[in-house]
Amino acid sequence: MQINKIMAKTISAIFLLLIVCVSIVPFLWVFASSFKSNADIMSAAMGFPNGLKFINYKNAFKLAPIDKFYINSIIVTFFGILLNVTFASAAAYVLSRFSFKGARFLTVMLSMGLFIPGAALLQPLFQIISKANLSNSHAGLVIVYSALGLATTLYVMISYFKTIPKELEESAYIEGSGFVNTFFRIILPLTRPALSTAAVIQFLLCWNEFQFALILTSDNNVRTLPIALYYFKSSFASDYGAMFAATILVICPSIIVFILLQKQVVRGLVAGSVKG
Amino acid sequence: MKRILLSMAAVVTAIALLVSGCTKAPVSTEPSQGTNKETAAADKSTNGPVEVTYATFRVGAHVQAPGEKIMLEEFNRLYGDKIKLVIEELPSDDVYVNKMKALAASNSLPDVFDGKNGVRELAIANGTARNLLPYLEEDPEWKKYVGDMAIKANTNEDGNLYSISYSQRIIGYYYNKSMFEKAGIKPAETWEEFMSNCEALKKAGFTPFANATGENAWTVNLLLGAMIGTANEAGNKLMNEKPVTNFNTPEVINALENIKKILTDYSNTDALGAVYANAANVFCQEQAAMIANGPWMVGDFTNPEKSVEGLDQRLGVALYPNKGIYSEYDPGFVLCAKDDNLEEALTFLKFRTGPFSQKTFLETAGSLPLTNNIELSEEFKAKKPLVVQHLELASQAEYKFKTLDVIADSSVIDSFAKLYPELVFGEIDAQTFAQKLTDAVYRQK
Amino acid sequence: MKVKKRWIIIFLTPAVLLFAFVYLTSLYILVTTSFTDLTAGGGGNFVGLKNYIELFKPASEFWSVLKNNVIWVLLQSTVHVYLGVIVALILARNKWYTSLVRTIYMLPNIISNAALGMLFIFILNPKFGLINNTWRLISGNDAYMQNWFMDPKTAFGSVTMTWLPYAGITAILVMAEMTSIPDSIYEAAIIDGASQLQINMFIVLPLMRNIIGTTTILAASNMLQKLDIILLTTSGGPGTRTTNMPMSIYRTALIDNNYSLANAQGVFLILFGLVAVLLIRKIYRMNENILG
Structure with missing residues (x-):
């Protein structure tokens, strides 16, 4: 019995160690490469034979308009999350709380986004956004990203609303609270964990998306960070050091957001998935 | 299950109803004038600068990015009060071509853009590219710098000229003189000698070739094209016709067999799947004796970030066996401007392809000018002898031909990266390879 | 009641409009153009x-593309998901390292695919890559040379390994669900003399059925979206050995300029996704919930 327990502990420890290695190697590798010279990266040298190249970070800003793109990414991500979470949670509330004709149909329809691949929508969406005069604007990207994340946010929110007892609202109504008031004052504060879960997932989408950002914008005053990564690779000259420096600059906010919100995320999913 | 399917059917019906009701003909092919054009027209009436849209991939780490910056600054200095360039930066060549295709499909190409990799053909197909011959005839000074050769090279089957080149490309191959010396060889005159040279280099402990089959398989395809283009008249004809429709020829198959040998025995061990940057690094770090590439690479040989010290002193450039060399003109720039800013767009096109630009890109990126009217300064000749040698070699060549990237379409070029590994690992033979290339020709729309 | 109805409509309208604007209109274009001869140069x-x-x-290459995609969906909805579940089981019931490991396991999901692709290119490089170098060191065979991405025998497996182990999202979803199991159930089981393995097998996992089904859907649908990383590592080769449907759509549209054929593949891909989701729901007997 005791031996079995030790065996199990050892095996799970080795397994975890393996998982940790496999997951952290990519990050460490990118991080180390961001301080390497081009030649060192391309010969995969261990260490830094040509010295630490802090200049990669300077070059990253010089070769690509990273500062501008940073601001645009923050704007697009902020509003992308706001719009997505507001719209989806309002819809999720109604769809999970009230039974009316078409409720089921609407939920099925809105969750279709889960299995519609973005790649298939690229060309059609380009036409639509141009027709609507939204191309080359923050608004165009915000709308597209909000829609792309609609299904996931809706799913997280619906399952969470289902865990909140109906009695809460009923007593609120009896006390004379209106519909909107009940939603904003009583229900929404309770879903803070689910809201932050949805926000993190939506953050990753808005922050990392490349294809739509490229196709739907043309002006550097509108474009977002993932496009910056392509400034370092061209057919006859590439600056990999600067590219990995830029990659680190792009990743950092994501990691910070995840660490800050991970407690909330997990809580959100806990309660949210009690009843799927 | 049934209910879900019913719901899905309802959804699809709803889509149809909704869309046909709200947005009429979303796939119409009528030319959609972007907002840019409208503002341009408005600007004109208020005497502000007229907007001209321009797309460029010469940004970031691109070899020509510094030249592009100088060119744009000079243009703004000269014309900035009358013409406002609205620039779309499209970092990396793939990103550029992909976006331009999307723009071509919705008839919203910029006023001036590079027509490479089939972009020009799309602009011709959708009817927005302008015939530039009349404008050239009106301006003898501009025509002088473009030159008859470049005009002839870019003239379309219908007799019209849809793009103006900005540089000529002459491509031989670089070799490491000290490695050649140690192996006791000199640049080969025939392909048999070429292969035996490789063997000699290998025996002397060197990797003969720096190669990469990834992306557009640039370095390998230069070798392949040179073998086809110097094999005989038929092969040379194939490497000069555009577009190629049949790769099932003895010259192609024979060349592919040689390439298989080179990739298996005479290349860097990571050639399969590697990208150009890897091959260039292998050569610049003196880990291989030869690489096929053009004059724009010369700058790298003196760059301490990229090459070992003094590398440029140890390098030579040679004709391919049978006295062959690549000689072609870049497809160059296409003009798609509408009538309301045609004059201004044309001004920019002339500047972009004119003497100042040609000279700037020669000095900053080793792009060879179109005609002898741009003279190479003594200082430049002394600093970059390998660029000058390219020009000298071109005058000695007996076989001249174009790169596969220019004579074949994107479906064919894209196939190489996937077929070379199959060839080397023996999954397909050279004959099948050639057949698959021919199939790819017919996939292109 | 009347007031409520009005509010229901007001609450639903924004999401429905957003969905209609982005999805329905593009689906309409996608479906209709798939019956035309639209190309980048015109047509229609x-x-x-x-x-x-x-x-x-x-004779169509699409069959092998489809086969690749089916295998990847299967692998991702089994091996990948189970991996995430096992990590979750080990990390469950907050240990000192739980939050650290959870963050580290999420890292590859945070890094952009473009950077991950570059990374694997370098790690699996036959000449100087980490894997080959390590093996040369261990085996003492200096001539060892395996071109992981380009050798037809290893290409598929190598590409698979760029995403199969990274089940961070599955793990956090399952872990979250596990904390909802009351401690009393664990305590009762331990008093009855159940081992940790038995508790996991017979108590925890059955309670996790719903969330595992959900993560399986997420993982499977993710396999219908993978593009960047394939593009950067093998671009679908050698031959079509590592081409999936998004890659095939990309190539048909942007390399071959054949938009209508690409859109036909898009329509098929969506139907394929729908069928996959329905099947997974059947297998995990998931509760009636939002997916109907």
């Missing part, structure tokens, strides 16, 4: 089922 005439017939003729 109705040609009936021509594109679909082209796609499914016996």
Whole structure:
């Protein structure tokens, strides 16, 4: 019995160690490469034979308009999350709380986004956004990203609303609270964990998306960070050091957001998935 | 299950109803004038600068990015009060071509853009590219710098000229003189000698070739094209016709067999799947004796970030066996401007392809000018002898031909990266390879 | 009641409009153009089922593409998900390292695919890559040379390994669900003399059925979106050995300029996704919930 327990502990420890290695190697590798010279990266040298190249970070800003793109990414991500979470949670509330004709149909329809691949929508969406005069604007990207994340946010929110007892609202109504008031004052504060879960997932989408950002914008005053990564690779000259420096600059906010919100995320999913 | 399917059917019906009701003909092919054009027209009436849209991939780490910056600054200095360039930066060549295709499909190409990799053909197909011959005839000074050769090279089957080149490309191959010396060889005159040279280099402990089959398989395809283009008249004809429709020829198959040998025995061990940057690094770090590439690479040989010290002193450039060399003109720039800013767009096109630009890109990126009217300064000749040698070699060549990237379409070029590994690992033979290339020709729309 | 109805409509309208604007209109364009001869250079005439017939003729490369995609969906919805579940089981019931490991396991999901692709290119490089170098060191065979991405025998497996182990999202979803199991159940089981393995097998996992089904859907649908990383590592080769449906759509549209054929593949991909989701729901007997 005791031996079995030790065996199990050892095996799970080795397994975890393996998982940790496999997951952290990519990050460490990118991080180390961001301080390497081009030649060192391309010969995969261990260490830094040509010295630490802090200049990669300077070059990253010089070769690509990273500062501008940073601001645009923050704007697009902020509003992308706001719009997505507001719209989806309002819809999720109604769809999970009230039974009316078409409720089921609407939920099925809105969750279709889960299995519609973005790649298939690229060309059609380009036409639509141009027709609507939204191309080359923050608004165009915000709308597209909000829609792309609609299904996931809706799913997280619906399952969470289902865990909140109906009695809460009923007593609120009896006390004379209106519909909107009940939603904003009583229900929404309770879903803070689910809201932050949805926000993190939506953050990753808005922050990392490349294809739509490229196709739907043309002006550097509108474009977002993932496009910056392509400034370092061209057919006859590439600056990999600067590219990995830029990659680190792009990743950092994501990691910070995840660490800050991970407690909330997990809580959100806990309660949210009690009843799927 | 049934209910879900019913719901899905309802959804699809709803889509149809909704869309046909709200947005009429979303796939119409009528030319959609972007907002840019409208503002341009408005600007004109208020005497502000007229907007001209321009797309460029010469940004970031691109070899020509510094030249592009100088060119744009000079243009703004000269014309900035009358013409406002609205620039779309499209970092990396793939990103550029992909976006331009999307723009071509919705008839919203910029006023001036590079027509490479089939972009020009799309602009011709959708009817927005302008015939530039009349404008050239009106301006003898501009025509002088473009030159008859470049005009002839870019003239379309219908007799019209849809793009103006900005540089000529002459491509031989670089070799490491000290490695050649140690192996006791000199640049080969025939392909048999070429292969035996490789063997000699290998025996002397060197990797003969720096190669990469990834992306557009640039370095390998230069070798392949040179073998086809110097094999005989038929092969040379194939490497000069555009577009190629049949790769099932003895010259192609024979060349592919040689390439298989080179990739298996005479290349860097990571050639399969590697990208150009890897091959260039292998050569610049003196880990291989030869690489096929053009004059724009010369700058790298003196760059301490990229090459070992003094590398440029140890390098030579040679004709391919049978006295062959690549000689072609870049497809160059296409003009798609509408009538309301045609004059201004044309001004920019002339500047972009004119003497100042040609000279700037020669000095900053080793792009060879179109005609002898741009003279190479003594200082430049002394600093970059390998660029000058390219020009000298071109005058000695007996076989001249174009790169596969220019004579074949994107479906064919894209196939190489996937077929070379199959060839080397023996999954397909050279004959099948050639057949698959021919199939790819017919996939292109 | 009347007031409520009004509010229901007001609450639903924004999401429905957003969905209609982005999804329904593009789906409409996607479906209609798939019956035309639209290319990058023009066209757009109705040609009936021509594109679909082209796609499914016996000699079509699309069959091997489809096969690859089916295998990847299967692997991802089994191995990948189980991996995430095992990590979750080990990390469950907050240990000192739980939050650290959870963050580290999420890292590869945070890093952009473009950077991950570059990384694997370098790690698996036959000449100087980490894997080959390590093996040379261990085996003492200096001539060892395996071109992981380009050798037809290892290409598929190598590409698979760029995403299969990274089940961070599955793990956090399952872990979250596990904390909802009351401690009293664990305590009772331990008093009854159940081992940790038995508790996991017979108590925890059955309670996790719903969330595992959900993560399986997420993982499977993710396999219908993978593009960047394939593009950067093998671009679908050698031959079509590592081409999936998004890659095939990308190539048909942007390399071959054949938009209508690409859109026909898009329509098929969506139907394929729908079928996959329905199957997974059947297998995990998931509760009636939002997916109907």
